Amino acid sequence: MSLYRKLPLSRCIYRYFLLTCILPSIVILYVLFHFKFFCLSVHAKQKVDQICKSLHKKDSTGNLCLPLCVKEEINSVSCYSFKSTKRVKFKAEWKGTGIIFKSPTRITPFHWYENGKKIYPSEKQFLTALRAVVKNQLNLNLPVNTILRIMKKTIHSKDSDVLKQEEIDALSTLVQDNEFLVLSFFHGNDVFPRLIGTCGSHYATEYVEPLQVTSSLMALTDNVEEWIQRLQMAAQILELLKKLETDFQEPIHLCDIQLHHFGTHKEDESLRYMDLSKIYPKSIINRLFRNLTCQSDEDCEFYDCRSKCNRFSKTCAQGVTNNNFQVTCEKIFLGWRRSNTLIVPGLLLSEHTPSDLAAVLRHCSNPENGTGKPRRAPDANSVKRMHELIVEIEQTFVSRIIP
Template sequence: MYKRNWFCTNFDAQRHINKMCDLFKKGRAEGNLCVPLCDSQEQFSFSCQAYHSTKEAVFRVAWGDIRFVLKSAISNIPALHWYDNGALKYPSEKEFLSTVRAVTKNMLNYTLPNTTLYKLAFLKPKSREMDIKIRRIEMDNIWILIQDNEYLMSKAYSDRDIFPQVMGTCGPYFGLEYVQPLSEPYSILYDDDTKDNWKKNVKLSMMIMEIIEELDNNFVQPLHLCDAKLRDFGVTDIENGKAKILDLDTVYPKSIVSRFIKDIDKCNDDTDCKYYDCRGRCNKDTQKCSKSLTNNNLQLVCEKVFLGWKMSNRILIPGLLLSKYAPDELMVALRQCANPEGEDGIPRGAASEDIRKQIYNILVEIDQYVETETFK
C-alpha cells in the first residue's frame, strides 16, 4: 500500500537531489536531467511540494522560466540484471523490449502499440544510446521507471492533453510539467464565496467534467481516479479551458482496479471492499468482494470535489460548487450524483450518464448567466 506524505521540508528536496546526483556520479543514473541538475545546481532552486500522498519525493524545481515537478519512482523492486558464474548479464535489446511489453501489459491490462513501447524502452528513442555501458545504466533506470504507475501513464499517454508531460529523467527520478494545483475554496468557512470566485469555480468544474468524460470514453478501457481531491487537478489556461490531472499514482484502468478489489482476502461488509476511493461490494455469504468496481469517476468527483470532503456526515472542506450562489437545481443534481442509490454511509453506486449531462448543462447555463450584468 502507498504511503502518505502530508508534510515535507526543503531539506528533503535537497536530500533527494544529493541522492540522485550521487547515483549519477557513481555511474548508476542516466537521463537528460542528470547533467543540468547535478553539475549546475547553483542555477536551480528547489522547493517542497506538500500533501503528496504516494511518492517518497515530490518537489518543485525552478530554472529561470522553466519549472517542473521532480518525483521519485518506486525503487524497491528486483534488479533487471543478474550474475552468471560471477559474470554480469543483461537482456538483449529484443528481450528487453519484450520485458517492457510484458510489464506494461500487466500494469494496464492492455498491450501498448510498438511505437509507444519503443518510446518507453529508450530514454532517447530518436538517438538511441550505442555505448553498451551507458545503455545498460539506461536499462536499469527504465526498468524502475516503467513500474511506477505515474511515469508509465504520463509517458504512455503523452499525446493526451490531460496528463502532465514528462520533461526528463535522471536515474529513478523523473520531471513532470508543472501545473498550478487548484486550492480548496473554503467557501463556507471563510469569506471567499464571492461572485468572482463562483464564476471561476463553475468554469473549473466544467473543465473537470470534460476530463472525466475523456477518462471514461477515450481510452481502450475507462481509467479511474481512485484518490480524487481538488488539489489533484490543475489548470494551465482557465480562459481556454485547459485542465490536467496532477497525481496519477492511483489512476488505473477499470479492470486493474476491479482486480485490486477482487483480490482482497476477506470482507465482512462493503467498507472492506475498496482501493482508496474506488469501491466495490461485499458478498457476505462468501465473504469475498465483488469482481468489479461499482462506483465511477463522476460519482467520486461529485462527492469529493464538487460537494466537499466529509467526515461523520459533516463537510470539513467545502467543494468547488458548494456556494450560496449555487441554484437548488444544481445542488439536487450534485447530491444525486454523489449518492446515486441513496445509500446510508459511503455511497458505492455509479452516477449515470443522464445525471452527467444534466449537471454539465446546468453549469453551461450558469456560466452564460454569470457573464451578464444581471448576476448579483
C-alpha cells in the same frame, strides 16, 4: 550565575520554561522535518547532489543528467509541497519551464546474485518482463519492439536498437512507478502533465499550478465573482473526467481524488490531473476487486474506488461499481461529511447554489440514496444534465455582472 544563586526560584522558572516550551518545540520540528511534512531548499539541493554523484560514477543516464549536473541549465532548485506525494523530490526550472523531479517509492530489483556477483537480465528478458508490467498495470498488450521504441523515446536515448546496461538499470526502477508508466504510454492525451525526461532513477514532469480556491475552508458565503470562479472550475473538472471516460482504450479511474490534484496548465489554462500514483484502467481495478475476499462492502474499497461484496462468493465480484463522477460530486462538489454531517462545504455549496443544482449534485453523489459510502455510479444522462446546469448557472451570473 550569581544572580541565579540569589534567586533560586528564577532558576526553577527558567528550567521549567526550557523543559516545557523549548525542548518540545525542538522535538516537534525534528519530527516534522524527519517525516517530511515540510522541508528546506537545502534538502532539495542535497537530493541533486545525490543524483549527480550517481552520474559521476557512471551509474546514471538520461536526457536531464547533463543539464542538471554538468551544464547547470536546470536551476532554481527548491522544495515542493509534500501535500501531493512523498515521491516528489524537488522543483526546478529548465528552459523557462517549471519541472518537478520524482522517483519511485518502492523498488523490487530486476537483478539477482550468483556467488556474490550481481547478474542482470538480458535485453530480451528485460523487455519481456517490461511487457508483462505494462500489461499488468495498464492492460496494454504491446509487442516487444513497440515497448523498446517507447522506452527509448521516454528516456531520450539516441541509440534506437539496443538498451545500454545503465539504461536497463534506470528503467528497472522507473517502470515500478505507476505515474511513470501512465505518462510514458498515455502521453498523447492532454489530461496529464507532460513527461520532460529522466536522470537515472528520477524523472521529471512539467509543473502544473494546483487549483486555488478563494477560501481554504470554501465558506458557504462568498461573492458573485467567487461563485462564478467555482462554477467554471467545476465545469473544467467535469470536462477532464469526461475525457478519462472516452479518450482512452477504456475508462480510467482516479482512485484518489482530491481538489489539489487538479491543476491549470500554464500555456492554455486547460486542466490537468497531477497525481497519477493511483490511477488505473477500469479492467485493472476490476481485477483487483475480484481477487479480494470480503465479509461486507467495506472490504471492497481501494481508496476512492469502491465495489460491493457478494454475500455468497465472499468476493467483490462486480468489480468497480462507482466512478470518477460519483467521487467528485461526493468529495469535491458537495464536500467532506462525517456521520452524515457536513464538516467542510464543497466547491459547489454556496449561498448562491440553486435548489435544482443541489438536487442534481446529491443524486450524482449518491444515486441509490443509501446509507454508508455510495457504491453506484450516476448514469450518463445525470452527469450531462449536471454539466449543462453548471454552465447555464455560470452564464446567468456572468450576465448579471457584465453590462
